[in-house]
Amino acid sequence: FAFQGPSLKQFMDIFSLPEMTLLSSVIDYFINHGIEFDQVHLYKDISDAIRDVHVKGVMYKWIEKDLEQYILHGDEIYAVLNRLVNHKKKLFLITNSPFSFVDKGMKHMVGKNWRDLFDMVIVQADKPNFFTDRRKPFRKLDDKGSLQWDKINQLEKGKIYKEGNLFDFLRLTGWRGSKVLYFGDHLYSDLADLMLRHGWRTGAIVPELETEIRIINTEQYMHSLTWQQALTGLLERMQMYQDAESKQVLLEWMKERQEIRSLTKNLFNPQFGSIFRTFHNPTYFSRRLVRFSDIYMASISCLLNYDVNFTFYPRRTPLQHEAPLWMDQLCTGCMKTPFLEEMVHIR
Incomplete structure (x- = not known):
């Protein structure tokens, strides 16, 4: 939809899935049958239908009839x-x-x-x-x-x-305040006001995290990401060489780096990639997640892995002016990185 600013709809939680599905299905039907439609009218009608199903209790009645199917x-x-x-x-x-x-x-x-x-x-x-x-x-x-x-x-x-x-x-x-830890699955409806206005600690439940973690722990992803980072460091260091042979090598490295970037993105979802990052940038959802939640997890059951008195400390992430140091460490071998030694022999 060609909206801007406040008119741009954000689909931010699991309740958005049926709304997105219905929107895409109706649009697909209209396009395939040559039916002209106003985008604003279509969105409003579908949103009203979704709201009515929720507010009037129809959804609850359907779920209550078959709890085994819908609730674990x-x-x-x-x-x-x-x-x-x-x-x-x-x-x-x-x-x-x-x-x-x-x-x-x-x-x-x-x-x-x-x-x-x-x-x-x-x-x-x-x-x-x-x-x-x-x-x-x-x-x-x-x-x-x-x-x-x-x-x-x-x-x-x-x-x-x-x-x-x-x-x-x-x-x-x-x-009041930081003595309260509140968990929710919607950044705006559940967490934003509590953190910004009332100082509560907040925890976000993100079920998709389970799949994302499983992917980033695969050998294919770790191999690809490590070599991508190494290639990035090589390109930064070697671009000063401008002879014909060096330029050809640099072009091959750039092409290979782009292929690996696409590969690592597609491992999560061929259409959209990860919900947490687009290549090296965090997604809008990811930035909001970090802004409005102190911790996030796939399920509240993840807390079983920790003692009740366990303290979660914030992680230090490199800033842009700190990133070159990290890349130097990676490319010179100062940091122990999985699979890097193997890749040196391969390349």
């Missing part, structure tokens, strides 16, 4: 939650989904006593407005999901609350 059993999720509870951590759940869906889904994933794991459960929270709009009060639900009329002066363990807002949540719990 969460043995590892239960292990994480139970471990945190045993270490005296206070847990809370804030979701936009209705209680009936949350209850059935969590019973399927975690077990019938899932509510015992959480100190607070808030449903139909209307995120991201929950984090910015002070006007909606908390409402209590009974065990059948019916609204109660009493004023909420405290958030009680074992009770279910609807709507509300973060400002009342902070006032009633006293939980």
Whole structure:
């Protein structure tokens, strides 16, 4: 779509997949059948349809009919939650989904006593407005999901609350700042306001990370990336030689480097490459991810690999004026790099 600025739609989470699929399918149908259409109208109609399916509860009913197909059993999720509870951590759940869906889904994933794991459960929270709009009060639900009329002066363990807002949540719990670690799967709806305005620690759940890590740990990827970096260093060092033979060698190196760049990108996805980087540049998603999350992982179950008191320290990444030092180390062998010695013999 030829939009710019605020009119450019960003598809940022897993809920965007059906919307993108429907958009591409309808556009493909219109083009193949010679049907003229206005891009703005098409996008609006499809967005409205997606929203109606979600807001009116149609999606929840479909999923509830076949939980086995749509929701995985969460043995590892239960292990994480139970471990945190045993270490005296206070847990809370804030979701936009209705209680009936949350209850059935969590019973399927975690077990019938899932509510015992959480100190607070808030449903139909209307995120991201929950984090910015002070006007909606908390409402209590009974065990059948019916609204109660009493004023909420405290958030009680074992009770279910609807709507509300973060400002009342902070006032009633006293939980503030870096003592809170909040996990979410949407950078804007879940994490941005909490980090920028309230100082919470944030963790992003990125399921695609599992596939990406598996690819970067393959021998093919590591071989290709190492040789690409070595070629880059050679090109930087040797471009001063301008005789005919040297120029020919440099051209061959440049061609080979470009081929390797394309290869490493296509290993992730032939159409789009990695969701985290485009060649040497981080993607827009990756930059937003780093901006709005302190840590990110494929699943909350990844925490099982670490002690509860483990501290994650930020990694030092080279700046542009530091990069030449890194390349010199790589190309002169000062850094121990996998497969580099083998490649010296090959080349």
